[in-house]
Amino acid sequence: MFIGHIGAGLALKRIAPQLNLGWLMLSSFLLDILLWCFVLFGIESVIIPANYEQLRYLTFIFPYSHGLLAVAAWAFLSYVLVNAGTKMKRFALAMSLGVISHWVLDLLIHPPEIPLFFSGSPMLGLSLWNNLAVESILEVVLLGAGLMLYYGATAATTFTGRYGMLISLSIISILAIGGQWLGPPPENGLQIASSSLGSLALLLLLSFTLDRTRTAKLL
Numbered sequence: 001m002f003i004g005h006i007g008a009g010l011a012l013k014r015i016a017p018q019l020n021l022g023w024l025m026l027s028s029f030l031l032d033i034l035l036w037c038f039v040l041f042g043i044e045s046v047i048i049p050a051n052y053e054q055l056r057y058l059t060f061i062f063p064y065s066h067g068l069l070a071v072a073a074w075a076f077l078s079y080v081l082v083n084a085g086t087k088m089k090r091f092a093l094a095m096s097l098g099v100i101s102h103w104v105l106d107l108l109i110h111p112p113e114i115p116l117f118f119s120g121s122p123m124l125g126l127s128l129w130n131n132l133a134v135e136s137i138l139e140v141v142l143l144g145a146g147l148m149l150y151y152g153a154t155a156a157t158t159f160t161g162r163y164g165m166l167i168s169l170s171i172i173s174i175l176a177i178g179g180q181w182l183g184p185p186p187e188n189g190l191q192i193a194s195s196s197l198g199s200l201a202l203l204l205l206l207s208f209t210l211d212r213t214r215t216a217k218l219l
């Protein structure tokens with residue numbers, strides 16, 4: 001899931017309209033940013049299944065970035081750090097909700113590979129990836145709902161503000177869904193981790209920049 005998490009980040013603007021979207025997007029992707037960093041350092045792993053061309057998804061050993069206990073700690077830490085840094089409980093709440101939303105959405109789509117605690121504990125996952133058509137529709141619906149909430153919470157101040165987000169997210173959606181359906185199998189974990197971190201850095205840059213072309217409405 002990629003664009004579904006973007007939808008969650010956009011929706012959080014409804015809770016914290018004054019907080020730049022880049023921060024909200026950082027919270028909704030924090031667990032994946034941690035995952036790819038941990039993969040680069042050999043702490044967690046990504047597995048490319050031999051039948052990737054049929055499955056169209058990767059599998060993971062990721063107790064420290066995606067295990068339920070670890071995620072509770074990341075969400076708590078996000079709340080504490082953002083509250084300490086901004087003195088705004090609403091910002092802290094929005095960012096910790098972003099972290100939790102990522103886990104809930106991942107729970108829907110991953111096969112049972114999300115540990116309750118650490119390796120060896122019961123594994124969770126509802127396997128929606130096994131029905132890629134339904135999973136893709138869910139992602140588009142989440143993105144659409146997030147975009148509507150984002151547009152409802154903000155108002156354009158420039159021409160770019162009016163259309164920039166819609167156009168860029170449409171392009172990202174086509175690339176992300178097209179890649180999942182038709183992309184070749186990735187080469188190895190390091191390549192996946194570095195290209196994913198690159199894509200996330202671009203997404204954050206885009207979010208920080210485009211959000212400045214819209215202003216928060218008084219809700």
Ligand SMILES: [Zn+2]
Pocket residue numbers: 031032066102106
């Ligand atoms: Zn994830």
